[in-house]
Amino acid sequence: MTDRTMTVPALTALVTEILERGGLSPLHAGALARVIAAGERDACKSHGVYRIEGCLRTLKAGKVVADAVPELHADDGAVVRVSAKGGFSNAAFELGVPALADRAASLGMAALVINDCTHFAALWPEVEMLTDRGLVAMAMCPSYASVAPAGGTSALLGTNPFAFGWPRPGGDPYVFDFATSVVARGEIELHRRAGKTLPDGWAIDAQGNPTNDPEAALAGAMLPFGGHKGSAIATMIELLAGVMIGDLTSPEALEALGTTALAPAHGELILAFDPARFAAGRPGDPMARAEALFEVILGQGARLPSQRRFAARAKALSDGITLNADEMAILDRLREGGLDAVS
Amino acid sequence: MTDRTMTVPALTALVTEILERGGLSPLHAGALARVIAAGERDACKSHGVYRIEGCLRTLKAGKVVADAVPELHADDGAVVRVSAKGGFSNAAFELGVPALADRAASLGMAALVINDCTHFAALWPEVEMLTDRGLVAMAMCPSYASVAPAGGTSALLGTNPFAFGWPRPGGDPYVFDFATSVVARGEIELHRRAGKTLPDGWAIDAQGNPTNDPEAALAGAMLPFGGHKGSAIATMIELLAGVMIGDLTSPEALEALGTTALAPAHGELILAFDPARFAAGRPGDPMARAEALFEVILGQGARLPSQRRFAARAKALSDGITLNADEMAILDRLREGGLDAVS
Numbered sequence: 037m038t039d040r041t042m043t044v045p046a047l048t049a050l051v052t053e054i055l056e057r058g059g060l061s062p063l064h065a066g067a068l069a070r071v072i073a074a075g076e077r078d079a080c081k082s083h084g085v086y087r088i089e090g091c092l093r094t095l096k097a098g099k100v101v102a103d104a105v106p107e108l109h110a111d112d113g114a115v116v117r118v119s120a121k122g123g124f125s126n127a128a129f130e131l132g133v134p135a136l137a138d139r140a141a142s143l144g145m146a147a148l149v150i151n152d153c154t155h156f157a158a159l160w161p162e163v164e165m166l167t168d169r170g171l172v173a174m175a176m177c178p179s180y181a182s183v184a185p186a187g188g189t190s191a192l193l194g195t196n197p198f199a200f201g202w203p204r205p206g207g208d209p210y211v212f213d214f215a216t217s218v219v220a221r222g223e224i225e226l227h228r229r230a231g232k233t234l235p236d237g238w239a240i241d242a243q244g245n246p247t248n249d250p251e252a253a254l255a256g257a258m259l260p261f262g263g264h265k266g267s268a269i270a271t272m273i274e275l276l277a278g279v280m281i282g283d284l285t286s287p288e289a290l291e292a293l294g295t296t297a298l299a300p301a302h303g304e305l306i307l308a309f310d311p312a313r314f315a316a317g318r319p320g321d322p323m324a325r326a327e328a329l330f331e332v333i334l335g336q337g338a339r340l341p342s343q344r345r346f347a348a349r350a351k352a353l354s355d356g357i358t359l360n361a362d363e364m365a366i367l368d369r370l371r372e373g374g375l376d377a378v379s
Numbered sequence: 380m381t382d383r384t385m386t387v388p389a390l391t392a393l394v395t396e397i398l399e400r401g402g403l404s405p406l407h408a409g410a411l412a413r414v415i416a417a418g419e420r421d422a423c424k425s426h427g428v429y430r431i432e433g434c435l436r437t438l439k440a441g442k443v444v445a446d447a448v449p450e451l452h453a454d455d456g457a458v459v460r461v462s463a464k465g466g467f468s469n470a471a472f473e474l475g476v477p478a479l480a481d482r483a484a485s486l487g488m489a490a491l492v493i494n495d496c497t498h499f500a501a502l503w504p505e506v507e508m509l510t511d512r513g514l515v516a517m518a519m520c521p522s523y524a525s526v527a528p529a530g531g532t533s534a535l536l537g538t539n540p541f542a543f544g545w546p547r548p549g550g551d552p553y554v555f556d557f558a559t560s561v562v563a564r565g566e567i568e569l570h571r572r573a574g575k576t577l578p579d580g581w582a583i584d585a586q587g588n589p590t591n592d593p594e595a596a597l598a599g600a601m602l603p604f605g606g607h608k609g610s611a612i613a614t615m616i617e618l619l620a621g622v623m624i625g626d627l628t629s630p631e632a633l634e635a636l637g638t639t640a641l642a643p644a645h646g647e648l649i650l651a652f653d654p655a656r657f658a659a660g661r662p663g664d665p666m667a668r669a670e671a672l673f674e675v676i677l678g679q680g681a682r683l684p685s686q687r688r689f690a691a692r693a694k695a696l697s698d699g700i701t702l703n704a705d706e707m708a709i710l711d712r713l714r715e716g717g718l719d720a721v722s
Binding site for chain 1: 456515527529532543604607608610617622652681684
């Protein structure tokens, strides 16, 4: 088998077919396929084709509801809630977006709470769905206990991603989306496979001592980015997007799941701001002023976050997405074998 | 002259007297004195008595309106706005709190925007005024350009503090409040005075190269905490609490002021969440669940942020605040000489 190049819609259709063949309802298969194809489109391999088997494995283990129908609860307030009913988060998010945008337009700011979801995706596709509507967005969620608090000795916090988006009319938005651990867990696994030692400050071993050994790190805990400051932000995410919204924290998610090999179940918190409302009556156009700030950053030779991702996107939209033989083999195996082919 | 010990109210009254003698209206003198006394109470010396002369220097330079009367603008939405009318931020914040709390109670979440203020205080006194009301709070503001973006070559971002608070019934709240630079600018100044070199990763020189020399760092720029992640958060604060609210960014604040020796003028953004509303209909009591999380953190031997500050507070409330001879000399000089005594 050799490399294959296909368009984004073609890959989305293929992944949808595989996920439906695995047993996901069309609602979920479509929502998942869109973010998985977006991951490949943006050369964000860790959230691309590689994720399909993990989603199906979680389904096979009975840890996600294949045909869950998410339920929207919105009142006159600023909090829109979607219960994912035990399904994947993506369709729940898509259901909540119009209500969130409506509330943000009417009140200036609103929150979308997603409860009882299984989560495997990056946050940037969600943030970008809001910047596409001209909204400023912030998103966060717990994951499962794998990070020690700064000064602590064992895994408690999740890698707890924190994402933010600012719309840029006529161009790609300003978007960041990062784990609040020093690195993603996959980075430590890559070091283990390559037989490389870890840089200082990435991890502690099972006794709570600093380690440079990937094996010891995987048996121990990762560390938060930025020392006590990153640790405080990761804790804030447990509080806001776990405790406050009445959903699982990272240690609770791990306890409920019993393994880090499946996608964790918990909730998610998304905030949306209407910049026109916040800037009303004040001097200057916020969109133009933000551009001036970005220009200075770029003029210093610094990058904007997601710049590489957007460059890959532009290339994929014009030239298609090229999957290598291994990736095509995964797709073929899963398309033919369904859940039986999931290892 | 020797050390002197006084109660928090006595120090507040003394600082109020000094600020009124310097020309501040009673509204501002009281609001500033409360946060300055709170700084001393919490052994947070960088925001204590040491700040008085800086406030008066900013007043003497004509960069803050001594008798500004802040104006509240609130509608049925989630955005409460207070124009500080060129005065210090503290009285503006105090004016906005009841409306912010009212909107958060009614909608579940609300924002307080402060515009046209001069800012010199920490954010934790504000965050704690909201946790005192049972609200979860997030606060942020620009400062003046002194931090280079990650990968950049010169000062653009401010030290942009980011603060968060979670109420703990019957105890001190969970509160963090930190600069998004690696360290506060004062730390670099302390290294300079002590003739010590800086650790790696703190700063760059005027040519944009990494430096360990405090003099070169002060002529160059500080670096954000946590590399590109902290840099992204500092940029988010410029966007949310500068551009979006129609107020000055850090480079604009420095340009308007022309010096880093005075308190900068800009705006501020505070978000308040009603945890009862977010948790409504969900299992578990968020206050009790948060306590369980804090217990595990403490059980690992890790600290909660602000723990040292709260310990100092408890001691000050029982034993009083002890000021040393130098601090008493500052207070006496400013009380006797007013603005003429300000260097």
